[in-house]
Amino acid sequence: MIKEPLIEFVDVTKSFDGRTVLDRVNFKIFEGEVSTLIGLSGSGKSVTLKHIVGLLKPDWGQILYRGKPIDRMSNKEWNATLARISYMFQNNALFDSMTVFDNIALALRRTTSLTRKEIAEKVMARIEQTELTDVAHKYPAEISGGMQKRTALARALVTDPQIVLFNKHFGLVGAFSTRQTIDEFASLLPFSNREEAEHIMNDFTRDLQEHGLESLSALIRKATSSEECFEFTILGGLARGQPQVELDSIIEFARFDLRPIARFSCERGGNSK
Amino acid sequence: MSKDVFEEVVSENSSLEEGPSSKPTIFDPFGRIAIRLNNNLGAVVLFFLRAFVMIFRIKQIPEILHQIYFIGARSATIVMLVGLFTGMVMGLQLYYVLIKFGSAGVLGTAVSLSLIRELGPVLTAIMITARAGSAMTAEIGIQRISEQIDALQTMRIDPLGYLVSPRIAAGLISFPILTAFFDLVGIMGGWVSGCLLLGVNSGSYFYRVVSSTQFEDIRGGFIKALVFSILVITICCFQGFFTHMRSDGHGAKGVSLSTTSAVVLSCVMILVADYVVTSFIL
Numbered sequence: 001m002i003k004e005p006l007i008e009f010v011d012v013t014k015s016f017d018g019r020t021v022l023d024r025v026n027f028k029i030f031e032g033e034v035s036t037l038i039g040l041s042g043s044g045k046s047v048t049l050k051h052i053v054g055l056l057k058p059d060w061g062q063i064l065y066r067g068k069p070i071d072r073m074s075n076k077e078w079n080a081t082l083a084r085i086s087y088m089f090q091n092n093a094l095f096d097s098m099t100v101f102d103n104i105a106l107a108l109r110r111t112t113s114l115t116r117k118e119i120a121e122k123v124m125a126r127i128e129q130t131e132l133t134d135v136a137h138k139y140p141a142e143i144s145g146g147m148q149k150r151t152a153l154a155r156a157l158v159t160d161p162q163i164v165l166f167n168k169h170f171g172l173v174g175a176f177s178t179r180q181t182i183d184e185f186a187s188l189l190p191f192s193n194r195e196e197a198e199h200i201m202n203d204f205t206r207d208l209q210e211h212g213l214e215s216l217s218a219l220i221r222k223a224t225s226s227e228e229c230f231e232f233t234i235l236g237g238l239a240r241g242q243p244q245v246e247l248d249s250i251i252e253f254a255r256f257d258l259r260p261i262a263r264f265s266c267e268r269g270g271n272s273k
Numbered sequence: 274m275s276k277d278v279f280e281e282v283v284s285e286n287s288s289l290e291e292g293p294s295s296k297p298t299i300f301d302p303f304g305r306i307a308i309r310l311n312n313n314l315g316a317v318v319l320f321f322l323r324a325f326v327m328i329f330r331i332k333q334i335p336e337i338l339h340q341i342y343f344i345g346a347r348s349a350t351i352v353m354l355v356g357l358f359t360g361m362v363m364g365l366q367l368y369y370v371l372i373k374f375g376s377a378g379v380l381g382t383a384v385s386l387s388l389i390r391e392l393g394p395v396l397t398a399i400m401i402t403a404r405a406g407s408a409m410t411a412e413i414g415i416q417r418i419s420e421q422i423d424a425l426q427t428m429r430i431d432p433l434g435y436l437v438s439p440r441i442a443a444g445l446i447s448f449p450i451l452t453a454f455f456d457l458v459g460i461m462g463g464w465v466s467g468c469l470l471l472g473v474n475s476g477s478y479f480y481r482v483v484s485s486t487q488f489e490d491i492r493g494g495f496i497k498a499l500v501f502s503i504l505v506i507t508i509c510c511f512q513g514f515f516t517h518m519r520s521d522g523h524g525a526k527g528v529s530l531s532t533t534s535a536v537v538l539s540c541v542m543i544l545v546a547d548y549v550v551t552s553f554i555l
Contacts, residue, residue: 053427079429087427093420097412107428110332110435159428 004067006031007052011061014047021047046090049165053087086161092152094140101136104155126154321507327434328442336439344405345447349454352400356455359392360462368471380473381481384463389486389494393456395547398501402539406509409440410535413513414528437510448502449495493554500550504542509535
């Protein structure tokens with residue numbers, strides 16, 4: 001039996017001001033797999049992700065969700081699709097006039113019929129998981145960059161999505177303060193085995209502390225054994241029938257089945273898998 | 274999948290800059306201006322209609338109350354201050370005009386009618402534009418350039434319903450009330466300068482205010498306030514919402530240009546609409 005892709009790009013082409021960023025991109029993401037997009041800076045990884053959540057529309061080609069083109073979906077169908085997807089922005093895109101708690105609670109308040117108490121419970125559970133309890137009532141500008149990353153992560157996960165799109169998740173690695181969570185996030189990276197990932201991540205954490213963020217690209221070059229690929233975007237397609245997606249289950253899941261789905265480069269026309 | 278028709282219309286404007294590929298003529302710039310004007314007008318109308326419809330959705334009340342506090346309550350002091358001094362200046366000016374004809378007794382009529390029919394709605398709208406409209410454009414503009422509006426979309430929260438609809442509702446409620454405050458305080462200002470400082474009889478002043486002000490005058494003033502509220506809120510929100518599509522500035526500079534455009538355009542449209550509405554009412 002042929003497995004139906006969860007998300008499929010068919011000849012997706014997108015240009016900005018005459019510059020073709022996506023040129024006939026084709027790939028499939030299957031349910032229950034964690035996939036990565038790898039490519040040079042400016043090669044169109046973020047643009048690809050924005051197409052999946054409907055922030056951009058292709059000039060040409062189609063994006064299919066469970067075999068159905070998203071541009072032919074009714075508003076109701078599209079809303080139901082979007083309800084299953086969470087997108088974590090590269091720059092976090094936190095609502096800067098709201099507290100950490102309100103940032104995480106907003107989607108539940110506006111899109112669900114949960115009571116105030118139920119919302120508070122769900123939000124506090126995510127806040128505790130992401131080690132934000134002490135800053136729950138502070139504004140994004142009052143907390144550190146790492147805490148902002150964690151707030152964005154909690155916001156992306158609070159609606160229990162089935163698909164999580166992390167746009168350049170690397171900041172997350174340094175965002176967690178405990179050794180355990182750093183190791184767990186290391187397993188999200190596309191390395192051949194966990195030992196290698198842990199080794200590199202330990203190096204990375206130490207480098208980060210000693211030399212700051214400059215060592216980031218050097219680390220990633222080392223990790224991919226390639227000079228040209230130094231950015232990652234992780235696409236998470238989660239398992240079918242999970243009653244409730246917990247933060248740990250995403251990490252656990254990522255550990256087993258991670259594969260690159262598309263390798264982008266700056267050479268036009270060479271974007272396809 | 275939801276279609277942002279007005280967004281597509283606005284983005285079409287940028288392609289007009291490139292112009293036709295062959296044989297440019299001297300009429301091309303005029304054609305481009307006409308098409309851009311037409312596109313923008315259509316986009317603003319669609320923007321307003323979509324936002325207006327979403328006022329009546331559930332879960333809007335807390336946001337509307339918050340915006341009434343910001344647009345209405347927090348503008349009350351400045352509106353009343355401007356109303357007081359406008360009334361005082363009018364009392365002063367009109368007294369010296371009317372005394373030449375020996376009719377200083379009708380000062381109350383002159384002050385109240387000019388405030389209720391014209392100056393109240395116009396100056397209130399301009400003051401709210403300066404205080405709340407500019408802040409609205411800047412706030413929405415910053416939310417746009419920092420991807421907060423995109424984040425709302427990915428969270429299935431319609432940015433128009435969340436950011437614009439409550440502001441339109443709050444404007445429709447706040448503008449007439451603030452106009453009434455302006456009129457009242459302005460009439461009191463006219464009494465201060467005309468009666469307390471220049472010696473017009475207070476009883477005569479208030480008798481003229483009450484007897485000469487008809488319901489039609491007050492209704493006309495409120496109609497103007499409602500029209501101005503729709504114009505100001507729609508223009509200010511539109512400018513902020515489409516900050517990222519400006520061709521003359523990006524990022525923080527784009528937000529500052531949008532804020533300037535919003536205030537200038539709102540003030541001009543208030544005066545244009547004032548003439549149009551007055552010509553229909555009278």
